[in-house]
Amino acid sequence: MSSLPYQHGRGCFITIEGTEGVGKTTNIAYIRQCLNDHGIEPVMTREPGGTDLAESIRVLLLEPRVEPMAEMTELFLIFAARAQHLVQKIKPALDTGQWVLCDRFTDATYAYQGGGRLLDKNTIGNLENLVQGALRPDLVLILDIEPEIGLQRARQRGDPDRFEQETLHFFRRVRAAYLQRVVQDPDRYLIIDAGQPLDDVQRQIKVGLQAFLLNRHPL
Ligand code: TMP
Secondary structure, three states: OOOOOOOOOOOOEEEEEEOOOOOHHHHHHHHHHHHHHOOOOOEEEEOOOOOHHHHHHHHHHHOOOOOOOOHHHHHHHHHHHHHHHHHHHHHHHHHOOOOEEEEOOHHHHHHHHHHHOOOOHHHHHHHHHHHHOOOOOOEEEEEEOOHHHHHHHHHOOOOOOOOOOOOHHHHHHHHHHHHHHHHHOHHHEEEEEOOOOHHHHHHHHHHHHHHHHHHHOOO
């Protein structure tokens, strides 16, 4: 499609979430392709990371170390990276009408730090308001899979990072916290059953995205 029907005004902010080994990389490429088919070329980015400084914070967060990282250290590092990412990349893109497609965002904090680490959701909410103001994703795609299956896949990829070393119980809590997010605000979320064959997963994504696009810009 050659026209750019969605490029005026503030851009849309779409995030992709899920537990380990859920197939985010493949499906993010597919989401980008779907958006391209509608004349949208999104800014591609990820969390933690997305800028030079935020990527340095990502290394601190992911690399396994002998000294255990305190939960609050982890939480503040995540929001420090996010603050940088928002100011340097996400907000400028949205403000100039570009769309942003981000591999994980604050729903991951509610899932991993809230669900996985059992940190207080109000603390996360306070940091969210402080760092983001009113900014929230317009659409969150949650790729959902049984953590057992996802972890097996993730661990085949090589040395596990600090999060991938967590227990199955941890990832069950992460998954439950993601699903809880959807219940609280169903309009902004799209759950994809990522345990299905790839064709079927991508069909679900396409249908969901088309509904979102149509809803924002009825013909
Ligand atoms: P990735 O492997 O999907 O790139 O994500 C890196 C890890 O960071 C992943 O295991 C989840 C974790 N993470 C959090 O714990 N909280 C967050 O807010 C974000 C964005 C990621």
